[in-house]
Amino acid sequence: xxxxxxxxxxxxxxxxxxxxxxxxxxxxxxxxxxxxxxxxxxxxxxxxxxxxxxxxxxxxxxxxxxxxxxxxxxxxxxxxxxxxxxxxxxxxxxxxxxxxxxxxxxxxxxxxxxxx
Amino acid sequence: xxxxxxxxxxxxxxxxxxxxxxxxxxxxxxxxxxxxxxxxxxxxxxxxxxxxxxxxxxxxxxxxxxxxxxxxxxxxxxxxxxxxxxxxxxxxxxxxxxxxxxxxxxxxxx
Numbered sequence: 194x195x196x197x198x199x200x201x202x203x204x205x206x207x208x209x210x211x212x213x214x215x216x217x218x219x220x221x222x223x224x225x226x227x228x229x230x231x232x233x234x235x236x237x238x239x240x241x242x243x244x245x246x247x248x249x250x251x252x253x254x255x256x257x258x259x260x261x262x263x264x265x266x267x268x269x270x271x272x273x274x275x276x277x278x279x280x281x282x283x284x285x286x287x288x289x290x291x292x293x294x295x296x297x298x299x300x301x302x303x304x305x306x307x308x309x
Numbered sequence: 310x311x312x313x314x315x316x317x318x319x320x321x322x323x324x325x326x327x328x329x330x331x332x333x334x335x336x337x338x339x340x341x342x343x344x345x346x347x348x349x350x351x352x353x354x355x356x357x358x359x360x361x362x363x364x365x366x367x368x369x370x371x372x373x374x375x376x377x378x379x380x381x382x383x384x385x386x387x388x389x390x391x392x393x394x395x396x397x398x399x400x401x402x403x404x405x406x407x408x409x410x411x412x413x414x415x416x417x418x419x
Contacts, residue, residue, distance in 0.1 A: 284352055300352035
């Protein structure tokens with residue numbers, strides 16, 4: 194079946210502009226996660242959605258970052274007034290959220306964001 | 310102490326060798342454990358889930374030691390294609406969020 198998809202695959206933007214990154218999770222997965230990964234670094238948790246529950250936003254680095262998930266499926270991560278330190282690969286993952294395999298996350302290919 | 314700790318490596322091993330990585334975790338309530346592999350400039354991919362004391366999948370064996378709070382990954386008969394970064398992932402006790410280790414880099418040499 195179809196995996197997690199993300200768009201765009203690459204985004205180059207000027208400092209100060211807003212960007213929107215999109216994630217389509219695997220159908221039937223109730224949990225959705227956003228991470229970012231800077232070059233040569235580990236994964237940094239950003240935000241987590243589970244069903245209709247309030248999202249866990251504890252990883253968002255500043256109030257310039259926000260995310261929403263519409264209809265329990267597609268999610269959009271928005272970065273306002275981008276800064277050069279926002280340059281990274283933004284990864285989305287989804288998981289079943291239920292049962293014995295609840296926590297097995299499947300990742301999309303990522304969006305490589307470059308802020309100039 | 311970090312929630313999940315891994316030796317960053319790199320581990321440079323010849324083809325055919327056996328190599329083992331360890332990962333320690335700090336939260337004794339952790340229940341689910343995973344190994345992912347990440348190739349250069351690619352997304353992480355699930356390699357193995359470890360729900361009991363351990364499991365085996367072909368050349369790969371994962372073991373869990375709850376008393377000492379570590380999991381290990383053993384790779385037998387290493388292939389060039391095994392070269393990647395291996396990420397240890399731990400569920401934070403009963404909560405959906407998981408924590409990723411920073412990864413151990415493996416380079417298999419011809």
